[in-house]
Amino acid sequence: MLENALKNAFGINCHLEQIKLKGLPLYMVSGRVFYSAVMGDASFLIVKLSDKEKFGVVAFKKQLSQYMEKTGLNVAFCFDDITRVQRDALIAKEIPFISLPDQIFLPFLGVMLSNNLKRKMIVSTDKMMPATQCLFLYLLYKSGNDFFIKKQAADDLGLTKMSITRASEQLKQMDLIREERVGKEIRMVPNYRGRELFEVAKDYLINPVQKVVHTEITKEEGLFIAGETMLSRHSMLAAPSEDVYAVVKGSDIVSSFEEIDTRWQDDITTSRVELWKYDPGLFANNGEVDPVSLAMSLSDNADERIEGELQSFLEEYKW
Structure with missing residues:
Protein backbone atom coordinates (compact mmCIF):
# COMPACT_ATOMS: atom_id res chain seq x y z
CA MET A 1 0.00 0.00 0.00
CA LEU A 2 2.76 2.46 0.96
CA GLU A 3 4.71 1.58 -2.17
CA ASN A 4 1.74 2.18 -4.48
CA ALA A 5 0.71 5.37 -2.67
CA LEU A 6 4.16 6.93 -3.16
CA LYS A 7 4.23 5.84 -6.79
CA ASN A 8 0.80 7.36 -7.46
CA ALA A 9 1.63 10.56 -5.61
CA PHE A 10 4.78 11.40 -7.59
CA GLY A 11 4.40 9.35 -10.78
CA ILE A 12 7.72 7.62 -10.10
CA ASN A 13 8.28 3.90 -9.60
CA CYS A 14 8.83 3.09 -5.94
CA HIS A 15 10.66 0.10 -4.49
CA LEU A 16 10.52 -0.64 -0.77
CA GLU A 17 12.48 -3.25 1.12
CA GLN A 18 12.05 -3.91 4.84
CA ILE A 19 15.39 -3.79 6.65
CA LYS A 20 16.77 -4.00 10.18
CA LEU A 21 18.88 -1.36 11.87
CA LYS A 22 21.51 -2.15 14.50
CA GLY A 23 23.68 -0.08 16.77
CA LEU A 24 20.96 2.37 17.78
CA PRO A 25 19.30 2.98 21.18
CA LEU A 26 16.48 0.55 21.92
CA TYR A 27 13.80 3.27 21.91
CA MET A 28 14.74 4.09 18.29
CA VAL A 29 14.16 0.56 17.02
CA SER A 30 11.65 -1.07 19.36
CA GLY A 31 8.18 -1.30 17.84
CA ARG A 32 9.28 0.45 14.65
CA VAL A 33 9.53 -0.91 11.11
CA PHE A 34 12.21 0.31 8.68
CA TYR A 35 12.08 0.41 4.89
CA SER A 36 14.79 1.20 2.39
CA ALA A 37 13.05 3.25 -0.32
CA VAL A 38 14.23 3.94 -3.88
CA MET A 39 12.31 6.35 -6.12
CA GLY A 40 14.05 7.41 -9.31
CA ASP A 41 17.41 8.84 -8.29
CA ALA A 42 16.37 9.29 -4.66
CA SER A 43 17.14 6.76 -1.94
CA PHE A 44 15.88 7.27 1.59
CA LEU A 45 14.92 5.50 4.82
CA ILE A 46 11.29 5.27 5.98
CA VAL A 47 10.75 4.86 9.73
CA LYS A 48 7.26 3.44 10.36
CA LEU A 49 6.22 4.45 13.87
CA SER A 50 4.04 2.43 16.20
CA ASP A 51 0.59 3.96 16.76
CA LYS A 52 1.22 3.66 20.51
CA GLU A 53 4.15 6.10 20.46
CA LYS A 54 3.86 9.57 21.88
CA PHE A 55 4.19 12.41 19.40
CA GLY A 56 7.09 14.79 20.03
CA VAL A 57 8.70 16.90 17.30
CA VAL A 58 11.77 17.75 19.41
CA ALA A 59 12.52 14.05 19.92
CA PHE A 60 11.83 13.28 16.25
CA LYS A 61 14.24 16.03 15.17
CA LYS A 62 17.05 14.54 17.26
CA GLN A 63 16.28 11.01 16.07
CA LEU A 64 16.22 12.20 12.47
CA SER A 65 19.85 13.29 12.75
CA GLN A 66 20.85 9.98 14.35
CA TYR A 67 19.14 7.91 11.66
CA MET A 68 20.76 10.02 8.91
CA GLU A 69 24.19 9.70 10.51
CA LYS A 70 23.76 5.92 10.89
CA THR A 71 22.53 5.22 7.34
CA GLY A 72 23.87 8.13 5.29
CA LEU A 73 20.36 8.54 3.83
CA ASN A 74 17.56 11.05 3.95
CA VAL A 75 14.94 9.90 6.46
CA ALA A 76 11.15 10.20 6.65
CA PHE A 77 8.86 9.24 9.51
CA CYS A 78 5.66 7.41 8.61
CA PHE A 79 2.51 7.94 10.74
CA ASP A 80 -0.83 6.11 10.57
CA ASP A 81 -2.56 9.47 11.01
CA ILE A 82 -1.72 12.96 12.17
CA THR A 83 -3.66 16.05 13.15
CA ARG A 84 -3.30 19.46 11.50
CA VAL A 85 -1.34 20.74 14.51
CA GLN A 86 1.05 17.79 14.35
CA ARG A 87 1.50 18.16 10.60
CA ASP A 88 2.29 21.86 10.88
CA ALA A 89 4.76 21.20 13.71
CA LEU A 90 6.64 18.64 11.60
CA ILE A 91 6.84 21.03 8.64
CA ALA A 92 8.04 23.88 10.87
CA LYS A 93 10.88 21.66 12.14
CA GLU A 94 11.61 20.46 8.57
CA ILE A 95 11.01 16.84 9.51
CA PRO A 96 10.10 14.72 6.45
CA PRO A 107 11.55 18.00 0.69
CA PHE A 108 14.28 15.94 -1.00
CA LEU A 109 11.71 14.45 -3.40
CA GLY A 110 8.36 16.23 -3.38
CA VAL A 111 5.45 17.46 -1.29
CA MET A 112 1.75 16.57 -1.35
CA LEU A 113 -0.44 18.02 1.37
CA SER A 114 -4.19 18.21 1.79
CA ASN A 115 -6.45 20.13 4.14
CA ASN A 116 -8.59 17.00 4.47
CA LEU A 117 -7.45 16.37 8.02
CA LYS A 118 -9.61 15.05 10.80
CA ARG A 119 -9.21 16.24 14.33
CA LYS A 120 -7.77 13.31 16.23
CA MET A 121 -9.96 12.22 19.09
CA ILE A 122 -8.10 11.49 22.32
CA VAL A 123 -9.92 9.50 24.97
CA SER A 124 -8.77 7.96 28.21
CA THR A 125 -8.06 4.24 28.18
CA ASP A 126 -7.98 3.81 31.97
CA LYS A 127 -11.70 3.15 32.45
CA MET A 128 -14.74 3.09 30.21
CA MET A 129 -17.04 6.07 30.02
CA PRO A 130 -20.70 5.19 30.78
CA ALA A 131 -21.58 5.41 27.06
CA THR A 132 -18.61 3.17 26.24
CA GLN A 133 -19.76 0.57 28.76
CA CYS A 134 -23.23 0.68 27.19
CA LEU A 135 -21.73 0.03 23.76
CA PHE A 136 -19.50 -2.72 25.17
CA LEU A 137 -22.47 -4.50 26.77
CA TYR A 138 -24.41 -4.15 23.51
CA LEU A 139 -21.60 -5.92 21.64
CA LEU A 140 -21.13 -8.50 24.39
CA TYR A 141 -24.75 -9.64 24.65
CA LYS A 142 -25.24 -9.77 20.88
CA SER A 143 -22.23 -12.04 20.46
CA GLY A 144 -23.84 -13.93 17.59
CA ASN A 145 -23.26 -10.95 15.28
CA ASP A 146 -20.08 -10.85 13.20
CA PHE A 147 -20.20 -7.05 13.09
CA PHE A 148 -22.29 -4.10 14.28
CA ILE A 149 -23.28 -1.05 12.27
CA LYS A 150 -22.37 2.05 14.27
CA LYS A 151 -25.50 4.02 13.37
CA GLN A 152 -27.77 1.12 14.33
CA ALA A 153 -25.99 0.72 17.66
CA ALA A 154 -26.41 4.44 18.36
CA ASP A 155 -30.13 4.25 17.59
CA ASP A 156 -30.63 1.14 19.74
CA LEU A 157 -28.78 2.66 22.69
CA GLY A 158 -30.18 6.18 22.33
CA LEU A 159 -26.70 7.66 21.89
CA THR A 160 -25.84 10.77 19.89
CA LYS A 161 -23.42 10.62 16.96
CA MET A 162 -20.71 12.22 19.10
CA SER A 163 -21.28 9.80 22.00
CA ILE A 164 -21.14 6.69 19.80
CA THR A 165 -18.01 8.02 18.08
CA ARG A 166 -16.23 8.61 21.39
CA ALA A 167 -17.41 5.26 22.75
CA SER A 168 -16.23 3.27 19.73
CA GLU A 169 -12.94 5.17 19.70
CA GLN A 170 -12.34 4.23 23.33
CA LEU A 171 -13.09 0.56 22.61
CA LYS A 172 -10.69 0.70 19.65
CA GLN A 173 -7.92 2.18 21.78
CA MET A 174 -8.54 -0.57 24.34
CA ASP A 175 -8.04 -3.05 21.47
CA LEU A 176 -11.51 -4.54 22.06
CA ILE A 177 -12.88 -3.76 18.58
CA ARG A 178 -11.76 -2.67 15.14
CA GLU A 179 -13.72 -0.65 12.60
CA GLU A 180 -14.30 -1.34 8.91
CA ARG A 181 -15.93 1.00 6.40
CA VAL A 182 -18.19 -0.71 3.85
CA GLY A 183 -19.77 1.82 1.53
CA LYS A 184 -21.39 4.41 3.79
CA GLU A 185 -21.57 2.02 6.75
CA ILE A 186 -19.06 1.94 9.58
CA ARG A 187 -18.91 -1.55 11.02
CA MET A 188 -17.60 -2.36 14.49
CA VAL A 189 -16.03 -5.81 14.71
CA PRO A 190 -15.27 -7.24 18.19
CA ASN A 191 -11.76 -8.68 18.56
CA TYR A 192 -13.08 -11.24 21.07
CA ARG A 193 -16.35 -13.03 21.81
CA GLY A 194 -18.46 -13.93 24.83
CA ARG A 195 -16.62 -14.76 28.04
CA GLU A 196 -13.24 -13.97 26.47
CA LEU A 197 -14.42 -10.46 25.57
CA PHE A 198 -15.58 -9.93 29.16
CA GLU A 199 -12.31 -11.21 30.64
CA VAL A 200 -10.16 -9.00 28.39
CA ALA A 201 -12.31 -5.94 29.14
CA LYS A 202 -12.80 -6.58 32.87
CA ASP A 203 -10.16 -4.13 34.11
CA TYR A 204 -11.67 -1.32 32.03
CA LEU A 205 -15.24 -1.71 33.29
CA ILE A 206 -16.77 0.75 35.74
CA ASN A 207 -19.19 0.44 38.62
CA PRO A 208 -22.48 1.74 37.15
CA VAL A 209 -23.79 2.94 40.53
CA GLN A 210 -23.47 6.68 41.02
CA LYS A 211 -25.55 7.06 44.16
CA VAL A 212 -27.65 4.95 46.54
CA VAL A 213 -30.85 6.12 48.18
CA HIS A 214 -33.11 4.40 50.70
CA THR A 215 -36.81 4.91 50.24
CA GLU A 216 -40.14 3.43 51.24
CA ILE A 217 -41.03 1.97 47.88
CA THR A 218 -42.03 -1.34 46.36
CA LYS A 219 -41.14 -2.72 42.94
CA GLU A 220 -42.69 -0.67 40.16
CA GLU A 221 -42.32 0.01 36.45
CA GLY A 222 -38.87 1.33 35.60
CA LEU A 223 -37.09 -0.29 38.56
CA PHE A 224 -34.96 -3.38 37.98
CA ILE A 225 -33.92 -5.99 40.52
CA ALA A 226 -30.23 -5.53 41.29
CA GLY A 227 -27.41 -6.02 43.77
CA GLU A 228 -27.59 -8.66 46.48
CA THR A 229 -31.30 -9.19 45.85
CA MET A 230 -30.62 -10.38 42.32
CA LEU A 231 -27.57 -12.40 43.34
CA SER A 232 -29.57 -14.16 46.07
CA ARG A 233 -32.03 -15.32 43.39
CA HIS A 234 -29.24 -17.08 41.48
CA SER A 235 -27.07 -18.41 44.31
CA MET A 236 -27.02 -19.67 47.88
CA LEU A 237 -26.66 -16.12 49.21
CA ALA A 238 -29.38 -15.08 51.65
CA ALA A 239 -31.63 -12.24 50.55
CA PRO A 240 -30.63 -8.84 52.01
CA SER A 241 -32.77 -7.05 54.59
CA GLU A 242 -33.57 -4.37 52.00
CA ASP A 243 -34.70 -5.17 48.47
CA VAL A 244 -32.23 -3.70 45.97
CA TYR A 245 -33.34 -2.03 42.75
CA ALA A 246 -31.62 -0.08 40.00
CA VAL A 247 -32.80 2.86 37.91
CA VAL A 248 -31.04 5.33 35.66
CA LYS A 249 -30.17 8.62 37.36
CA GLY A 250 -32.45 11.41 36.22
CA SER A 251 -35.42 9.11 35.75
CA ASP A 252 -38.83 10.62 36.51
CA ILE A 253 -39.29 7.87 39.09
CA VAL A 254 -36.40 9.21 41.15
CA SER A 255 -38.08 12.59 41.64
CA SER A 256 -40.98 10.83 43.37
CA PHE A 257 -38.75 9.17 45.98
CA GLU A 258 -38.88 10.29 49.57
CA GLU A 259 -35.37 9.58 50.78
CA ILE A 260 -35.16 8.00 54.23
CA ASP A 261 -32.20 7.99 56.61
CA THR A 262 -32.20 4.40 57.89
CA ARG A 263 -30.00 5.35 60.84
CA TRP A 264 -32.91 7.26 62.41
CA GLN A 265 -35.94 5.50 60.96
CA ASP A 266 -35.16 1.83 61.37
CA ASP A 267 -38.80 0.96 62.04
CA ILE A 268 -39.76 1.57 58.39
CA THR A 269 -39.43 -1.07 55.69
CA THR A 270 -37.24 0.48 53.02
CA SER A 271 -35.72 -0.45 49.69
CA ARG A 272 -32.22 0.33 48.53
CA VAL A 273 -32.32 2.03 45.14
CA GLU A 274 -29.14 2.37 43.08
CA LEU A 275 -29.04 5.34 40.71
CA TRP A 276 -27.07 4.19 37.68
CA LYS A 277 -24.88 6.11 35.22
CA TYR A 278 -26.62 4.35 32.33
CA ASP A 279 -30.07 2.84 31.89
CA PRO A 280 -30.14 -0.69 33.41
CA GLY A 281 -33.25 -1.35 31.32
CA LEU A 282 -31.15 -1.47 28.14
CA PHE A 283 -29.80 -4.91 29.03
CA ALA A 284 -32.28 -6.12 31.68
CA ASN A 285 -33.85 -9.54 31.40
CA ASN A 286 -36.95 -10.68 33.30
CA GLY A 287 -36.87 -7.49 35.34
CA GLU A 288 -33.27 -8.06 36.47
CA VAL A 289 -30.14 -6.10 35.58
CA ASP A 290 -27.58 -7.76 33.31
CA PRO A 291 -24.89 -10.04 34.83
CA VAL A 292 -21.85 -7.90 33.97
CA SER A 293 -23.37 -4.71 35.34
CA LEU A 294 -24.40 -6.65 38.44
CA ALA A 295 -20.82 -7.86 38.88
CA MET A 296 -19.44 -4.33 38.56
CA SER A 297 -22.04 -2.89 40.95
CA LEU A 298 -20.81 -5.36 43.58
CA SER A 299 -17.11 -4.98 42.75
CA ASP A 300 -16.43 -2.72 45.74
CA ASN A 301 -18.12 -5.08 48.21
CA ALA A 302 -15.55 -6.65 50.54
CA ASP A 303 -17.83 -9.51 51.71
CA GLU A 304 -16.12 -12.78 50.75
CA ARG A 305 -19.48 -14.59 50.60
CA ILE A 306 -20.76 -12.18 47.99
CA GLU A 307 -17.50 -12.38 46.05
CA GLY A 308 -17.62 -16.18 46.01
CA GLU A 309 -21.27 -16.46 44.98
CA LEU A 310 -20.79 -13.80 42.30
CA GLN A 311 -17.86 -15.70 40.85
CA SER A 312 -19.92 -18.90 40.71
CA PHE A 313 -22.81 -17.05 39.10
CA LEU A 314 -20.57 -15.68 36.33
CA GLU A 315 -18.97 -19.06 35.73
CA GLU A 316 -22.36 -20.68 35.25
CA TYR A 317 -23.70 -17.90 33.04
CA LYS A 318 -24.18 -19.00 29.42
CA TRP A 319 -22.13 -16.48 27.46
Whole structure:
Protein backbone atom coordinates (compact mmCIF):
# COMPACT_ATOMS: atom_id res chain seq x y z
CA MET A 1 0.00 0.00 0.00
CA LEU A 2 2.76 2.46 0.96
CA GLU A 3 4.71 1.58 -2.17
CA ASN A 4 1.74 2.18 -4.48
CA ALA A 5 0.71 5.37 -2.67
CA LEU A 6 4.16 6.93 -3.16
CA LYS A 7 4.23 5.84 -6.79
CA ASN A 8 0.80 7.36 -7.46
CA ALA A 9 1.63 10.56 -5.61
CA PHE A 10 4.78 11.40 -7.59
CA GLY A 11 4.40 9.35 -10.78
CA ILE A 12 7.72 7.62 -10.10
CA ASN A 13 8.28 3.90 -9.60
CA CYS A 14 8.83 3.09 -5.94
CA HIS A 15 10.66 0.10 -4.49
CA LEU A 16 10.52 -0.64 -0.77
CA GLU A 17 12.48 -3.25 1.12
CA GLN A 18 12.05 -3.91 4.84
CA ILE A 19 15.39 -3.79 6.65
CA LYS A 20 16.77 -4.00 10.18
CA LEU A 21 18.88 -1.36 11.87
CA LYS A 22 21.51 -2.15 14.50
CA GLY A 23 23.68 -0.08 16.77
CA LEU A 24 20.96 2.37 17.78
CA PRO A 25 19.30 2.98 21.18
CA LEU A 26 16.48 0.55 21.92
CA TYR A 27 13.80 3.27 21.91
CA MET A 28 14.74 4.09 18.29
CA VAL A 29 14.16 0.56 17.02
CA SER A 30 11.65 -1.07 19.36
CA GLY A 31 8.18 -1.30 17.84
CA ARG A 32 9.28 0.45 14.65
CA VAL A 33 9.53 -0.91 11.11
CA PHE A 34 12.21 0.31 8.68
CA TYR A 35 12.08 0.41 4.89
CA SER A 36 14.79 1.20 2.39
CA ALA A 37 13.05 3.25 -0.32
CA VAL A 38 14.23 3.94 -3.88
CA MET A 39 12.31 6.35 -6.12
CA GLY A 40 14.05 7.41 -9.31
CA ASP A 41 17.41 8.84 -8.29
CA ALA A 42 16.37 9.29 -4.66
CA SER A 43 17.14 6.76 -1.94
CA PHE A 44 15.88 7.27 1.59
CA LEU A 45 14.92 5.50 4.82
CA ILE A 46 11.29 5.27 5.98
CA VAL A 47 10.75 4.86 9.73
CA LYS A 48 7.26 3.44 10.36
CA LEU A 49 6.22 4.45 13.87
CA SER A 50 4.04 2.43 16.20
CA ASP A 51 0.59 3.96 16.76
CA LYS A 52 1.22 3.66 20.51
CA GLU A 53 4.15 6.10 20.46
CA LYS A 54 3.86 9.57 21.88
CA PHE A 55 4.19 12.41 19.40
CA GLY A 56 7.09 14.79 20.03
CA VAL A 57 8.70 16.90 17.30
CA VAL A 58 11.77 17.75 19.41
CA ALA A 59 12.52 14.05 19.92
CA PHE A 60 11.83 13.28 16.25
CA LYS A 61 14.24 16.03 15.17
CA LYS A 62 17.05 14.54 17.26
CA GLN A 63 16.28 11.01 16.07
CA LEU A 64 16.22 12.20 12.47
CA SER A 65 19.85 13.29 12.75
CA GLN A 66 20.85 9.98 14.35
CA TYR A 67 19.14 7.91 11.66
CA MET A 68 20.76 10.02 8.91
CA GLU A 69 24.19 9.70 10.51
CA LYS A 70 23.76 5.92 10.89
CA THR A 71 22.53 5.22 7.34
CA GLY A 72 23.87 8.13 5.29
CA LEU A 73 20.36 8.54 3.83
CA ASN A 74 17.56 11.05 3.95
CA VAL A 75 14.94 9.90 6.46
CA ALA A 76 11.15 10.20 6.65
CA PHE A 77 8.86 9.24 9.51
CA CYS A 78 5.66 7.41 8.61
CA PHE A 79 2.51 7.94 10.74
CA ASP A 80 -0.83 6.11 10.57
CA ASP A 81 -2.56 9.47 11.01
CA ILE A 82 -1.72 12.96 12.17
CA THR A 83 -3.66 16.05 13.15
CA ARG A 84 -3.30 19.46 11.50
CA VAL A 85 -1.34 20.74 14.51
CA GLN A 86 1.05 17.79 14.35
CA ARG A 87 1.50 18.16 10.60
CA ASP A 88 2.29 21.86 10.88
CA ALA A 89 4.76 21.20 13.71
CA LEU A 90 6.64 18.64 11.60
CA ILE A 91 6.84 21.03 8.64
CA ALA A 92 8.04 23.88 10.87
CA LYS A 93 10.88 21.66 12.14
CA GLU A 94 11.61 20.46 8.57
CA ILE A 95 11.01 16.84 9.51
CA PRO A 96 10.10 14.72 6.45
CA PHE A 97 7.01 12.57 6.98
CA ILE A 98 4.40 10.41 5.30
CA SER A 99 0.82 10.00 6.51
CA LEU A 100 -1.39 8.31 3.94
CA PRO A 101 -3.43 8.90 1.96
CA ASP A 102 -2.61 12.53 1.24
CA GLN A 103 -0.07 13.98 3.68
CA ILE A 104 3.44 13.59 2.25
CA PHE A 105 6.28 15.98 3.04
CA LEU A 106 9.55 14.83 1.47
CA PRO A 107 11.55 18.00 0.69
CA PHE A 108 14.28 15.94 -1.00
CA LEU A 109 11.71 14.45 -3.40
CA GLY A 110 8.36 16.23 -3.38
CA VAL A 111 5.45 17.46 -1.29
CA MET A 112 1.75 16.57 -1.35
CA LEU A 113 -0.44 18.02 1.37
CA SER A 114 -4.19 18.21 1.79
CA ASN A 115 -6.45 20.13 4.14
CA ASN A 116 -8.59 17.00 4.47
CA LEU A 117 -7.45 16.37 8.02
CA LYS A 118 -9.61 15.05 10.80
CA ARG A 119 -9.21 16.24 14.33
CA LYS A 120 -7.77 13.31 16.23
CA MET A 121 -9.96 12.22 19.09
CA ILE A 122 -8.10 11.49 22.32
CA VAL A 123 -9.92 9.50 24.97
CA SER A 124 -8.77 7.96 28.21
CA THR A 125 -8.06 4.24 28.18
CA ASP A 126 -7.98 3.81 31.97
CA LYS A 127 -11.70 3.15 32.45
CA MET A 128 -14.74 3.09 30.21
CA MET A 129 -17.04 6.07 30.02
CA PRO A 130 -20.70 5.19 30.78
CA ALA A 131 -21.58 5.41 27.06
CA THR A 132 -18.61 3.17 26.24
CA GLN A 133 -19.76 0.57 28.76
CA CYS A 134 -23.23 0.68 27.19
CA LEU A 135 -21.73 0.03 23.76
CA PHE A 136 -19.50 -2.72 25.17
CA LEU A 137 -22.47 -4.50 26.77
CA TYR A 138 -24.41 -4.15 23.51
CA LEU A 139 -21.60 -5.92 21.64
CA LEU A 140 -21.13 -8.50 24.39
CA TYR A 141 -24.75 -9.64 24.65
CA LYS A 142 -25.24 -9.77 20.88
CA SER A 143 -22.23 -12.04 20.46
CA GLY A 144 -23.84 -13.93 17.59
CA ASN A 145 -23.26 -10.95 15.28
CA ASP A 146 -20.08 -10.85 13.20
CA PHE A 147 -20.20 -7.05 13.09
CA PHE A 148 -22.29 -4.10 14.28
CA ILE A 149 -23.28 -1.05 12.27
CA LYS A 150 -22.37 2.05 14.27
CA LYS A 151 -25.50 4.02 13.37
CA GLN A 152 -27.77 1.12 14.33
CA ALA A 153 -25.99 0.72 17.66
CA ALA A 154 -26.41 4.44 18.36
CA ASP A 155 -30.13 4.25 17.59
CA ASP A 156 -30.63 1.14 19.74
CA LEU A 157 -28.78 2.66 22.69
CA GLY A 158 -30.18 6.18 22.33
CA LEU A 159 -26.70 7.66 21.89
CA THR A 160 -25.84 10.77 19.89
CA LYS A 161 -23.42 10.62 16.96
CA MET A 162 -20.71 12.22 19.10
CA SER A 163 -21.28 9.80 22.00
CA ILE A 164 -21.14 6.69 19.80
CA THR A 165 -18.01 8.02 18.08
CA ARG A 166 -16.23 8.61 21.39
CA ALA A 167 -17.41 5.26 22.75
CA SER A 168 -16.23 3.27 19.73
CA GLU A 169 -12.94 5.17 19.70
CA GLN A 170 -12.34 4.23 23.33
CA LEU A 171 -13.09 0.56 22.61
CA LYS A 172 -10.69 0.70 19.65
CA GLN A 173 -7.92 2.18 21.78
CA MET A 174 -8.54 -0.57 24.34
CA ASP A 175 -8.04 -3.05 21.47
CA LEU A 176 -11.51 -4.54 22.06
CA ILE A 177 -12.88 -3.76 18.58
CA ARG A 178 -11.76 -2.67 15.14
CA GLU A 179 -13.72 -0.65 12.60
CA GLU A 180 -14.30 -1.34 8.91
CA ARG A 181 -15.93 1.00 6.40
CA VAL A 182 -18.19 -0.71 3.85
CA GLY A 183 -19.77 1.82 1.53
CA LYS A 184 -21.39 4.41 3.79
CA GLU A 185 -21.57 2.02 6.75
CA ILE A 186 -19.06 1.94 9.58
CA ARG A 187 -18.91 -1.55 11.02
CA MET A 188 -17.60 -2.36 14.49
CA VAL A 189 -16.03 -5.81 14.71
CA PRO A 190 -15.27 -7.24 18.19
CA ASN A 191 -11.76 -8.68 18.56
CA TYR A 192 -13.08 -11.24 21.07
CA ARG A 193 -16.35 -13.03 21.81
CA GLY A 194 -18.46 -13.93 24.83
CA ARG A 195 -16.62 -14.76 28.04
CA GLU A 196 -13.24 -13.97 26.47
CA LEU A 197 -14.42 -10.46 25.57
CA PHE A 198 -15.58 -9.93 29.16
CA GLU A 199 -12.31 -11.21 30.64
CA VAL A 200 -10.16 -9.00 28.39
CA ALA A 201 -12.31 -5.94 29.14
CA LYS A 202 -12.80 -6.58 32.87
CA ASP A 203 -10.16 -4.13 34.11
CA TYR A 204 -11.67 -1.32 32.03
CA LEU A 205 -15.24 -1.71 33.29
CA ILE A 206 -16.77 0.75 35.74
CA ASN A 207 -19.19 0.44 38.62
CA PRO A 208 -22.48 1.74 37.15
CA VAL A 209 -23.79 2.94 40.53
CA GLN A 210 -23.47 6.68 41.02
CA LYS A 211 -25.55 7.06 44.16
CA VAL A 212 -27.65 4.95 46.54
CA VAL A 213 -30.85 6.12 48.18
CA HIS A 214 -33.11 4.40 50.70
CA THR A 215 -36.81 4.91 50.24
CA GLU A 216 -40.14 3.43 51.24
CA ILE A 217 -41.03 1.97 47.88
CA THR A 218 -42.03 -1.34 46.36
CA LYS A 219 -41.14 -2.72 42.94
CA GLU A 220 -42.69 -0.67 40.16
CA GLU A 221 -42.32 0.01 36.45
CA GLY A 222 -38.87 1.33 35.60
CA LEU A 223 -37.09 -0.29 38.56
CA PHE A 224 -34.96 -3.38 37.98
CA ILE A 225 -33.92 -5.99 40.52
CA ALA A 226 -30.23 -5.53 41.29
CA GLY A 227 -27.41 -6.02 43.77
CA GLU A 228 -27.59 -8.66 46.48
CA THR A 229 -31.30 -9.19 45.85
CA MET A 230 -30.62 -10.38 42.32
CA LEU A 231 -27.57 -12.40 43.34
CA SER A 232 -29.57 -14.16 46.07
CA ARG A 233 -32.03 -15.32 43.39
CA HIS A 234 -29.24 -17.08 41.48
CA SER A 235 -27.07 -18.41 44.31
CA MET A 236 -27.02 -19.67 47.88
CA LEU A 237 -26.66 -16.12 49.21
CA ALA A 238 -29.38 -15.08 51.65
CA ALA A 239 -31.63 -12.24 50.55
CA PRO A 240 -30.63 -8.84 52.01
CA SER A 241 -32.77 -7.05 54.59
CA GLU A 242 -33.57 -4.37 52.00
CA ASP A 243 -34.70 -5.17 48.47
CA VAL A 244 -32.23 -3.70 45.97
CA TYR A 245 -33.34 -2.03 42.75
CA ALA A 246 -31.62 -0.08 40.00
CA VAL A 247 -32.80 2.86 37.91
CA VAL A 248 -31.04 5.33 35.66
CA LYS A 249 -30.17 8.62 37.36
CA GLY A 250 -32.45 11.41 36.22
CA SER A 251 -35.42 9.11 35.75
CA ASP A 252 -38.83 10.62 36.51
CA ILE A 253 -39.29 7.87 39.09
CA VAL A 254 -36.40 9.21 41.15
CA SER A 255 -38.08 12.59 41.64
CA SER A 256 -40.98 10.83 43.37
CA PHE A 257 -38.75 9.17 45.98
CA GLU A 258 -38.88 10.29 49.57
CA GLU A 259 -35.37 9.58 50.78
CA ILE A 260 -35.16 8.00 54.23
CA ASP A 261 -32.20 7.99 56.61
CA THR A 262 -32.20 4.40 57.89
CA ARG A 263 -30.00 5.35 60.84
CA TRP A 264 -32.91 7.26 62.41
CA GLN A 265 -35.94 5.50 60.96
CA ASP A 266 -35.16 1.83 61.37
CA ASP A 267 -38.80 0.96 62.04
CA ILE A 268 -39.76 1.57 58.39
CA THR A 269 -39.43 -1.07 55.69
CA THR A 270 -37.24 0.48 53.02
CA SER A 271 -35.72 -0.45 49.69
CA ARG A 272 -32.22 0.33 48.53
CA VAL A 273 -32.32 2.03 45.14
CA GLU A 274 -29.14 2.37 43.08
CA LEU A 275 -29.04 5.34 40.71
CA TRP A 276 -27.07 4.19 37.68
CA LYS A 277 -24.88 6.11 35.22
CA TYR A 278 -26.62 4.35 32.33
CA ASP A 279 -30.07 2.84 31.89
CA PRO A 280 -30.14 -0.69 33.41
CA GLY A 281 -33.25 -1.35 31.32
CA LEU A 282 -31.15 -1.47 28.14
CA PHE A 283 -29.80 -4.91 29.03
CA ALA A 284 -32.28 -6.12 31.68
CA ASN A 285 -33.85 -9.54 31.40
CA ASN A 286 -36.95 -10.68 33.30
CA GLY A 287 -36.87 -7.49 35.34
CA GLU A 288 -33.27 -8.06 36.47
CA VAL A 289 -30.14 -6.10 35.58
CA ASP A 290 -27.58 -7.76 33.31
CA PRO A 291 -24.89 -10.04 34.83
CA VAL A 292 -21.85 -7.90 33.97
CA SER A 293 -23.37 -4.71 35.34
CA LEU A 294 -24.40 -6.65 38.44
CA ALA A 295 -20.82 -7.86 38.88
CA MET A 296 -19.44 -4.33 38.56
CA SER A 297 -22.04 -2.89 40.95
CA LEU A 298 -20.81 -5.36 43.58
CA SER A 299 -17.11 -4.98 42.75
CA ASP A 300 -16.43 -2.72 45.74
CA ASN A 301 -18.12 -5.08 48.21
CA ALA A 302 -15.55 -6.65 50.54
CA ASP A 303 -17.83 -9.51 51.71
CA GLU A 304 -16.12 -12.78 50.75
CA ARG A 305 -19.48 -14.59 50.60
CA ILE A 306 -20.76 -12.18 47.99
CA GLU A 307 -17.50 -12.38 46.05
CA GLY A 308 -17.62 -16.18 46.01
CA GLU A 309 -21.27 -16.46 44.98
CA LEU A 310 -20.79 -13.80 42.30
CA GLN A 311 -17.86 -15.70 40.85
CA SER A 312 -19.92 -18.90 40.71
CA PHE A 313 -22.81 -17.05 39.10
CA LEU A 314 -20.57 -15.68 36.33
CA GLU A 315 -18.97 -19.06 35.73
CA GLU A 316 -22.36 -20.68 35.25
CA TYR A 317 -23.70 -17.90 33.04
CA LYS A 318 -24.18 -19.00 29.42
CA TRP A 319 -22.13 -16.48 27.46
